[in-house]
Amino acid sequence: MLLLWVSVFAASALAAPAPGAGGQRRGAVQAWPDAPNVVLVVSDSFDGRLTFYPGSQVVKLPFISFMKAHGTSFLNAYTNSPICCPSRAAMWSGLFTHLTESWNNFKGLDPNYTTWMDVMEKHGYRTQKFGKLDYTSGHHSISNRVEAWTRDVAFLLRQEGRPMVNLAPKKTKVRVMEADWKNTGRAVNWLRKEASNSTQPFVLYLGLNLPHPYPSPSSGENFGSSTFHTSLYWLKKVSYDAIKIPKWSPLSEMHPVDYYSSYTKNCTGKFTEKEIKNIRAFYYAMCAETDAMLGEIILALRQLGLLQKTVVIYTADHGELAMEHRQFYKMSMYEASSHVPLLIMGPGIQANLQVSSVVSLVDIYPTMLDIAGIPLPQNLSGYSLLPSSSEMFKNEQKLKNLHPPWILSEFHGCNVNASTYMLRTNQWKYIAYSDGVSVLPQLFDLSSDPDELTNIAAKFPEVTSSLDQKLRSIINYPKVSASVHQYNKEQFIKWKQSIGQNYSNVIANLRWHQDWLKKPKKYENAIDQWLKSHSDPKTI
8 A cells, every 4th residue: 555655646746836936925915825835843862863774774664764765864864952942942943042141941932932833823724733832941850940940069869760671461452652642643634624624724743752761760759751662563573683783982981071961861871782782672672663653653654645735844852872882861962863864855855865965953934934945034043955946956055055064062961071063064073062161172073984973173183173164254152152151050949949948859860860879978969069160250
């Protein structure tokens, strides 16, 4: 059945009018009748390298493969901040993280912020969203916030459970992540009952939590999410022999920020090769389940006769390290964490095209408006991924002319003890920290070192200096780092005052409780010293 409608769609999609075609519709107060529908599916924690060779060999992702064959895939798409809320804030606002001050999982956009969906609704689109949003302020655990605020404190505490796997008892279980399947079902029902009968073009958003690791209650009351959980049904989609065991640097040779991350993520202990391979296999199986939910949306659009009228976009907020660089989770500029999938298919979008230019999630905002023919605001950090002509991506040179040859990603949250800034170009990945002086930078040549095992910043000082100057022309990162330092201190003081005499008990029982409770006075004193040393912003 899949092969049959693949061929049907291929012909009809290419014959349909292109998004943004016709100067008449561009900038109209209301969307014209030929405006395409748009569906955006955003998952969590999906390593973008799995969508193309050789990563695509490790797990079967039939619907991502379908989108690749009948649409355009971006081989170098990146998050603008490798953690949930700040990344999604960039996607929904079209602005870099430092411009919205989305510093951590607690600090995102204001709930009343005007997103691309709000703009599309004002221009005549019917809008709906289901599932995980997570781009506004005020969410995530107290522990997550306090860990981010205190990252500059002179202590080292494990903040997560040890990464582990958990197999569902029922071998044939398909709906492992039940909440995601329910939200996918709600989206499909909306397409059937509402969208298919609508006289307006529509935009539908579906947010999936998978393949984010599951909670680990064994870590205590304020537990994190260090469990990779799936069923044998999905594990059968994984080619176990193709799983690569990542190379690790010795602990003594790790970059100091990487060591802090590995330690706080509880990854500095011993892991057998079997443990590492299983974690990666279970993660890939979770990706296969994610792909199946994307498929439910694509199949529903086809069954309703909407596929040839709808632009479908799939991406993720960030990746998943899955034990690369001795870490799991994200919060890193390494490829597994920062590289995201980005695939687009639909009317007028060229089939089977792979674009190698670097792009990022801030490009979603202008792309959504451009698809609808809505004029783009001038203040956006992102660039539309559509060319100005009616046929999309006729050649990659057009995209290169429209989009700058770099992307910016930054991180200011927990599990990393310095603000981090990545400038990614075609060949180079440059990573600067804090004020650019106190922590050594990193430079990787991804063309010769795709696993990012050799920092060549000292070996190529001219390249390092040139990239640093370019980074500073985009963002005054020492100033931003100082602002984040000050924000962290102020927020921690407010929180400490809000809980009053219960402070010692509350802070001791956050996710770091197993380490904290061994020497509670020592760690409280370390925080006191940090607050005193940072009492004057000029000393930061």
